[in-house]
């Protein structure tokens with residue numbers, strides 16, 4: 001096998017040669033690396049390479065968003081006739097259905113590709129193995145699941161959304177070291193340093209939507225936009241969970257035409273979605289409504305009433321808490337409102353990271369499912 005070449009893959013159930021496995025992993029890593037800076041949500045992040053029959057890379061492509069060519073189709077177009085008899089390396093299973101674009105499987109078959117190496121099976125119920133089956137039934141050699149965990153790690157919100165129908169929810173809070181989100185008079189700006197707030201803007205930049213409760217809109221008048229020097233990426237959709245009391249008419253957020261999730265029809269400067277529930281908005285339905293709108297990665301920025309309610313409804317998947325270098329005291333607002341009658345009520349979390357940010361401490365965690 002020459003430099004950059006691809007060892008022949010064993011067919012059927014015969015063992016795959018070690019060199020072939022190594023090469024497969026290297027190619028798949030390269031395809032995964034193509035998706036790093038893409039923002040195609042609500043579509044998945046997908047990277048693809050096309051190799052000629054001798055194993056030379058002819059083209060590379062990544063998917064850039066709804067209505068745009070899928071990665072494998074773009075790579076096949078760029079490769080042209082030399083791809084005939086060659087190999088397609090693609091991070092996610094090719095689709096076999098008509099969406100905004102025709103099925104990728106048709107393009108693969110038309111290009112005369114001989115074998116397809118797939119990183120992960122697509123969890124989207126419209127795909128979920130159908131793409132692989134179609135290619136196999138057309139006589140193509142298909143190796144799938146080569147890097148399932150790595151591919152999912154590049155786009156966890158997509159996998160989560162397609163499996164559950166709702167967005168992956170990250171709870172962000174800025175707290176005093178003793179866990180207070182605001183003083184007794186409602187002031188909370190600023191508990192943490194400029195460095196921590198800048199870090200939080202990076203979380204916003206990764207999110208499709210930033211959600212707050214009506215209480216936070218009233219108290220803080222936030223814009224919920226990404227304000228980072230040199231940032232030119234998309235702004236997350238602003239979302240307000242409204243309650244029974246009117247929202248402030250003069251809030252700055254109306255400039256951004258937020259989505260307003262409300263328990264009853266309400267006049268407001270945003271797009272209103274009515275999701276009535278017993279204690280205000282029905283939160284599971286509200287999250288499903290965000291999922292239906294293609295908002296896969298959601299950052300909840302409080303306040304404590306909304307955060308506590310989401311946690312009780314088991315709608316929080318992970319959290320990033322910034323602990324400011326201050327001690328508040330017992331009259332301040334706790335990070336999470338709601339009952340905590342006995343220790344057994346406390347939700348278990350798995351700590352996934354902790355590091356200083358300027359004078360403050362950033363703690364990351366995943367909420368355990370039990």
Ligand SMILES: NC(=O)c1ccc[n+]([C@@H]2O[C@H](COP(=O)([O-])OP(=O)(O)OC[C@H]3O[C@@H](n4cnc5c(N)ncnc54)[C@H](OP(=O)(O)O)[C@@H]3O)[C@@H](O)[C@H]2O)c1
Nearest residue numbers: 174182186213214215216243244245280281302303305306
């Ligand atoms: N340190 C931080 O990270 C941070 C972050 C955000 C806010 N804050 C502070 O927190 C305070 C505001 O927090 P908050 O707890 O009063 O307000 P909040 O959590 O922002 O909003 C709660 C309100 O949302 C509405 N709502 C509708 N359906 C709901 C449901 N199912 N569950 C929960 N809420 C629902 C209700 O509005 P109605 O009242 O209209 O019925 C409810 O009162 C301010 O002092 C702010 O500065 C701190």
